[in-house]
Each structure stands twice: as structure tokens, then as C-alpha cells.
Amino acid sequence: MLTGNSLTLTQLFTALPAMLLGRRRHRAALRLALASLFGVAVERIRLFDSGRAAFAALLKLHDVQAGDDVLVPAFTCVVVPNQVPPSGARVRFVDIAAGGLNLDWLALDAAIRPATRVVVVPHNFGVACEVPTWLREKHRQVRFVDDAAHGFASQLDGQWLGTYHDGAFFSFEYSKNLTGGIGGLAILPAGASLPDADLPELRCADEWRLLATLLSHLLAARWPLAGRISMALARRVGLVYRSGDDEVLFGEPHPTRAMPLLSSVLVRRQLASLPTVLAHKQALVARYRSALATLPALRQWPADGETHWVRYPFALPHPVADKAALARRLSAASGLNIGVWFDDVIHPAGSFRHGYRAGQAPHGEALAATVLNLPVNIAIGVDAALERKLARLLAALQAELDA
Ligand SMILES: *Cc1c(COP(=O)(O)O)cnc(C)c1O
Numbered sequence: 001m002l003t004g005n006s007l008t009l010t011q012l013f014t015a016l017p018a019m020l021l022g023r024r025r026h027r028a029a030l031r032l033a034l035a036s037l038f039g040v041a042v043e044r045i046r047l048f049d050s051g052r053a054a055f056a057a058l059l060k061l062h063d064v065q066a067g068d069d070v071l072v073p074a075f076t077c078v079v080v081p082n083q084v085p086p087s088g089a090r091v092r093f094v095d096i097a098a099g100g101l102n103l104d105w106l107a108l109d110a111a112i113r114p115a116t117r118v119v120v121v122p123h124n125f126g127v128a129c130e131v132p133t134w135l136r137e138k139h140r141q142v143r144f145v146d147d148a149a150h151g152f153a154s155q156l157d158g159q160w161l162g163t164y165h166d167g168a169f170f171s172f173e174y175s176k177n178l179t180g181g182i183g184g185l186a187i188l189p190a191g192a193s194l195p196d197a198d199l200p201e202l203r204c205a206d207e208w209r210l211l212a213t214l215l216s217h218l219l220a221a222r223w224p225l226a227g228r229i230s231m232a233l234a235r236r237v238g239l240v241y242r243s244g245d246d247e248v249l250f251g252e253p254h255p256t257r258a259m260p261l262l263s264s265v266l267v268r269r270q271l272a273s274l275p276t277v278l279a280h281k282q283a284l285v286a287r288y289r290s291a292l293a294t295l296p297a298l299r300q301w302p303a304d305g306e307t308h309w310v311r312y313p314f315a316l317p318h319p320v321a322d323k324a325a326l327a328r329r330l331s332a333a334s335g336l337n338i339g340v341w342f343d344d345v346i347h348p349a350g351s352f353r354h355g356y357r358a359g360q361a362p363h364g365e366a367l368a369a370t371v372l373n374l375p376v377n378i379a380i381g382v383d384a385a386l387e388r389k390l391a392r393l394l395a396a397l398q399a400e401l402d403a
Helices: 009-021 023-038 051-061 105-109 133-138 206-224 224-236 245-250 261-271 274-292 323-336 361-370 386-403
Strands: 045-048 069-073 090-094 116-122 143-147 168-171 184-187 311-315 371-375
Touching: 009 023, 009 206, 023 045, 051 116, 051 143, 051 168, 051 184, 090 105, 105 133, 133 245, 143 184, 168 323, 206 224, 206 261, 261 274, 274 311, 311 386, 323 371, 323 386, 361 371
Parallel strands: 069 090, 069 116, 116 143, 143 168
Antiparallel strands: 045 184, 168 184, 311 371
16 A cells, blocks of 8 residues: 655655654644644644544543443544543444535434534545534534544635544544654644643654654555565564554554654654645646546545545445455556555454444445545656556556446
């Protein structure tokens, strides 16, 4: 999978000497930079080792307790519902809109009960949405928390995603908009504050694992062979960093830690180049959009021009039995890294279900069975090479549609 969407090798290498300045200084500087980007008080910016930890902190902030319900969209990553049971609250799934990526407000209205305390609002692939005022006023006991893990620096009507509901969480994991290797951000609601907790630090060995994994990802995005070799080497010496199997398979909550030093340096560097990165990605997506539009059977989604796409989604008209195999075929045919997010209503397929029963969320299931995506990565130029790859992709897709 092509990752490190906004990170350059130079930024990675020059981060190493900068790290000597120490974690406290770097984290403080990152909080200031984020507060200034989003135009919020620095007290509202909190850093963690992951998006899931940021979400767990927001559940605490909203005093979620036993007897409460937390509504989670049925098109999400397993680590989101995983954070709910430790509060004593219950996870309930709410379907996404028919043919859409995010929630249907009428369906959400119908799903909210007196016990509902928090609704996780998705912004899948980076497409920002806003809960209508009538819905917020009708359910004043409910806090709407943004899962903005796909949409760092997306905007809606001139507002930054994450600033206009009751708090938001973002992720800086390898595959997200900005890359810290791992890392998370919570934007607290206006006026809220969390006590300054001294979070446990990542072990030093893990910080090295993170670096080795990131390097392999960046190499793989540029030179597939070099990437495969360095990933294999890193695996050999036990230097690969990934989330725990217990979290994916058994729904275990995540132990919260501080944002790693390396991540805080890397994310701040990427903030400095954000306008150029966004312009490049938007040009790339515009090209994808018009290329895919030549096959009208494929579904695409309208979005505000200010969307920071994490990957660019499109859907086939019919469910495919083995989406992963299809993505591999399309990748091999085109030379573009075709992704499968999300491959199940609770991604990844085979992860803990949190009581989800098949058929409960038909729209989420239909999307998971048909959606594929294209990489939105600064390593991909908008050039003649891209045109050749897109031509091969379209031919391969046409053949699938004809089959
Ligand atoms: C990646 C992701 C998360 C979790 O982010 P982590 O930093 O990996 O904890 C949450 N929600 C969605 C939709 C994601 O894709």
C-alpha cells in the first residue's frame, strides 16, 4: 500500500538532527503551529500517539459512562468502536447514506435515543460534512465528535474540518493525509480543557522501529524494489511498527501514549509545506476524476473543492466477490497502487464485530463491497507517466465492467 502521502525523504532525513532539541520543545511547537493553522486556542490542541487515543480522550471529556450509547458509523475502522467499552457505554452502529460516504441525517435522527451521548461523525476519504442545526437542536444531550482521521485540513464552507462540532480526532498514521508514522490529534470543543496528563512515552526501540517502517514506506512509494528490500530487512531485524493484533482481533482498547518525538517533528515539517501539497493533490484528484468519468458506470462522489482527499474513492456498479484480488489485478495492470478501503463495515475484514450483525447496515455493506481507491500522494506526478498509467487502468476497468 502506497503511504507517506505528504512526506518527503528529505523531510524524514533532516528530522533526525532536529530531534536533538527534545520532545517537549517539539510537541509545544507543533501544538502552536496546529493552533495557528486551525485558528483555535492552543489549549484546544492535544497530541497523542494515535487517532484512537485522541478519540478515547474525547469520550472522557464528554463524560461518557455506563448506560450511555455511542453511535458509530457502519463504515469505519475497528479501532474507533474499540475505545467505547472501557467507558462502560455501548456501541451502536448507524448506517451511512444510500450511495454516500457519510451519514444520512434523517437516519441518524431516527437512530438517536435518550441514552445516546456521543455520535461519531465520519468524513470518509476526507469529504467534510456538517450536522444540520435542526438535528443538533433536537438532540441537545448528544455530542457530535468528528472522526477526521481521513480529512486533515479539509474545509467545508470556509471552516476547517474538526473545528465546528463538539471535538474532533485526527490521525497521523502512515497512510493518512499527513504522516508521523503514528500519531494523533484531538481538537477539543471551544472552551473545553483536559488536565495536562503526563502520558507514557513510546519506548526508544519503538521510536527506531517507527523510523525504519517509515523509511521503507517512503522508498516503496518511489522505488518499489528498494521499498520491498528495506521492508524485508526491517522485518528481519524486528524493526516494523504496527498496531496490536489484540486490538484488531479482540477489540481491545488502546493504551494511550504521548506523541512520539519523530512524529511531532515530521508533522510540523509537513505543515510548513501544506499549501503546495494540497495544490498538488488537488490537481492529481482532478485528473483522476476526469479520467474515471469516461467510464460512467463507475460511481464518484461530489465534494467541495477544499477537500484534502486521503485517497480518491470510486465504486463499481456491482459487488465484487474478492475486492482485494481485483485491486491487485488493477494495480498490476496500471502501475498505480489501487486500495480497498474500507473492505468491510468494520475495517479490516475479520476484525472484532462489537455486536454488528450482517445486514444491519446495508448501505455500508454495499459500499464496502464496491469501493476502491486511488493513491493521493505527492510522489505521484501529474505528468505523461500518469497519463499512461490511467489509460491502462481505464482499459483494465473497462474489461472488468464487460466481464
Ligand atoms: C486510521 C483511522 C482511525 C484511527 O487512527 P489511528 O491513528 O490509527 O488510531 C480512525 N478512524 C478512521 C476512519 C481511520 O481511517
